[in-house]
Amino acid sequence: MNTRAAIVELLHAGVSNHNIASEVSLGHRAIAAIRAELGLPNARAIKGPPQVDDLFWRRTQPVDGGHLAWTGHRNNTGVAAIRIGGRMYTARRIAFRLRWHREPAGRVTTSCDFDGCVHPDHVEDQPMRDQYTAIFGKAAA
Structure with missing residues (x-):
């Protein structure tokens, strides 16, 4: 699974930007941009x-x-x-x-x-x- 696909799956599962960023070694702002692109609300x-x-x-x-x-x-x-x-x-x-x-x-x-x-x-x-x-x-x- 590529990194973007993994990020998308974790975003849909409700994982926070911070947790995903630490999991995939990517900045949380990059994760937030993907979340916004997908139209997903922030994780609760x-x-x-x-x-x-x-x-x-x-x-x-x-x-x-x-x-x-x-x-x-x-x-x-x-x-x-x-x-x-x-x-x-x-x-x-x-x-x-x-x-x-x-x-x-x-x-x-x-x-x-x-x-x-x-x-x-x-x-x-x-x-x-x-x-x-x-x-x-x-x-x-």
């Missing part, structure tokens, strides 16, 4: 300590098919997670807040077929799954 911080979103992006790796693999810590049950100040934040819940700018209701699951994907566009909470079932029926779930 998620609930929790300010470093949670930064740590999330530092512990993920884009993979083929538009997925995002977790490269960081897993808790004692194997769930992708970040511990800050004695509190555990699961990667899927962080991804959900990055994408939807709200707290998830119920368990957050992956909506794609890539095992362990934590891409913000590929996670859903219980109300989203309930809505899908209401529209398409249980056989489609």
Whole structure:
């Protein structure tokens, strides 16, 4: 994947200009210019300590098919997670807040077929799954 394609993917995933700049070793103004060209709003911080979103992006790796693999810590049950100040934040819940700018209701699951994907566009909470079932029926779930 070329650098611009990686930047575009990270911008669409909600990563801040600063975090992308440090990830691809490019100035944040260049990232801001690409964001403006794409018409994307500035990234919003998620609930929790300010470093949670930064740590999330530092512990993920884009993979083929538009997925995002977790490269960081897993808790004692194997769930992708970040511990800050004695509190555990699961990667899927962080991804959900990055994408939807709200707290998830119920368990957050992956909506794609890539095992362990934590891409913000590929996670859903219980109300989203309930809505899908209401529209398409249980056989489609």
